[in-house]
Amino acid sequence: MKFTNSAIFLTAFCLLFLSAPVLAQESETKVVDEVVAQVNDSVITLSRINREVNGFIDSLVQEGKPREQATTEVEAKRGEIIANLINEELLVQKAKEYGFDSEVEAQINQSFLKTMRELNLKSLDELYQAMTDQGVNPEDIRDFRRKEFTKDLVFQREVDARIYNGLKPKEIKAYYEAHKAQFTQPETVTLSMIFLKAEGNTAEDLRAKANQLIERAKKGEDFVKLALENSDDPDVKSNNGKAGTFNVKDMDDRYKEALKNVKVGDILGPFGIENVGLQIIKIDAHQQASDESVYNENEVRKTMTIEKIPDERKQYLVKLREESYIKFNDKYRPLVAPILYAEERKAETEKSPGK
Numbered sequence: 582m583k584f585t586n587s588a589i590f591l592t593a594f595c596l597l598f599l600s601a602p603v604l605a606q607e608s609e610t611k612v613v614d615e616v617v618a619q620v621n622d623s624v625i626t627l628s629r630i631n632r633e634v635n636g637f638i639d640s641l642v643q644e645g646k647p648r649e650q651a652t653t654e655v656e657a658k659r660g661e662i663i664a665n666l667i668n669e670e671l672l673v674q675k676a677k678e679y680g681f682d683s684e685v686e687a688q689i690n691q692s693f694l695k696t697m698r699e700l701n702l703k704s705l706d707e708l709y710q711a712m713t714d715q716g717v718n719p720e721d722i723r724d725f726r727r728k729e730f731t732k733d734l735v736f737q738r739e740v741d742a743r744i745y746n747g748l749k750p751k752e753i754k755a756y757y758e759a760h761k762a763q764f765t766q767p768e769t770v771t772l773s774m775i776f777l778k779a780e781g782n783t784a785e786d787l788r789a790k791a792n793q794l795i796e797r798a799k800k801g802e803d804f805v806k807l808a809l810e811n812s813d814d815p816d817v818k819s820n821n822g823k824a825g826t827f828n829v830k831d832m833d834d835r836y837k838e839a840l841k842n843v844k845v846g847d848i849l850g851p852f853g854i855e856n857v858g859l860q861i862i863k864i865d866a867h868q869q870a871s872d873e874s875v876y877n878e879n880e881v882r883k884t885m886t887i888e889k890i891p892d893e894r895k896q897y898l899v900k901l902r903e904e905s906y907i908k909f910n911d912k913y914r915p916l917v918a919p920i921l922y923a924e925e926r927k928a929e930t931e932k933s934p935g936k
Contacts, residue, residue: 619906620905621671621674634656641655664920667917672736676731676735679738685731689727696708739897744886748882753881764876766868766869766875767829767870768869769866770826772863775822776858776860791851805821845865845866850862902921
């Protein structure tokens with residue numbers, strides 16, 4: 582096969598096209614795809630980049646921009662898009678190294694269930710049909726969320742958790758003293774819970790059992806005793822059904838709605854988790870929000886972590902790039918390298934004499 586100077590051919594990808602007439606004649610050259618960059622053992626291809634570019638253009642058009650204007654705006658950011666794809670590939674490779682696949686798939690499934698509930702649909706099949714009716718391929722959504730959840734999980738484990746756990750009590754207290762107005766008392770609830778698993782039960786039997794337990798609890802039976810005897814939570818014997826204290830604003834909308842005007846001792850539910858089971862909750866304590874400053878070490882840690890995350894994530898990507906093999910197709914290097922290696926160039930400038 583004849584190679585040209587303007588393209589690098591993915592000969593390894595030819596196997597993907599064996600079922601199609603890739604070559605009309607033995608002497609005819611066909612470009613399978615053009616490699617823009619190699620990232621360790623993977624490649625970023627021109628077709629992949631074009632799909633990303635076209636996706637961004639379509640999104641802007643849907644927002645009301647003329648296609649010509651949208652195309653001009655997105656094409657001006659092509660170098661940034663390629664740089665982002667390279668960083669994304671590095672994070673995906675790191676996730677595979679750590680074996681995050683099953684955890685990512687679980688997050689995807691939960692996100693679909695959340696969307697289903699928000700749309701008041703009864704099943705995932707109904708959700709998929711609704712997506713299809715709107716011209717959206719559910720598998721495309723799964724692929725998009727897979728990439729996003731994969732990147733987030735690597736960052737959370739490798740960067741965010743390290744920041745959070747690395748903060749010292751003394752610096753946390755000092756930050757609180759300097760930012761007291763940010764840390765007012767939020768609305769919180771302390772909950773106990775009975776969990777009934779769906780596995781091995783029909784939906785009707787499961788709900789009937791949940792309603793029976795709710796009725797017994799409302800009549801005054803000891804909730805801890807009911808939990809110990811009926812909850813399928815594997816930790817129920819060690820926690821006596823105590824679920825913990827939660828910030829209401831951070832809870833799922835279903836719980837937020839149910840928690841309006843609750844009183845201590847109220848029994849709520851059942852709350853369904855599709856294909857997983859039902860939850861029954863008891864309000865053990867309820868703290869209303871106030872403007873009074875309150876020192877909560879975990880809340881201050883979270884705030885400090887959020888502040889540090891952007892810069893720390895950038896530095897983590899610098900580290901990944903330093904540890905990786907990244908090679909550009911020469912004609913794309915001037916477009917991508919200044920953007921991809923912006924942090925490295927900034928560090929070099931700050932270290933140079935006279936700075």
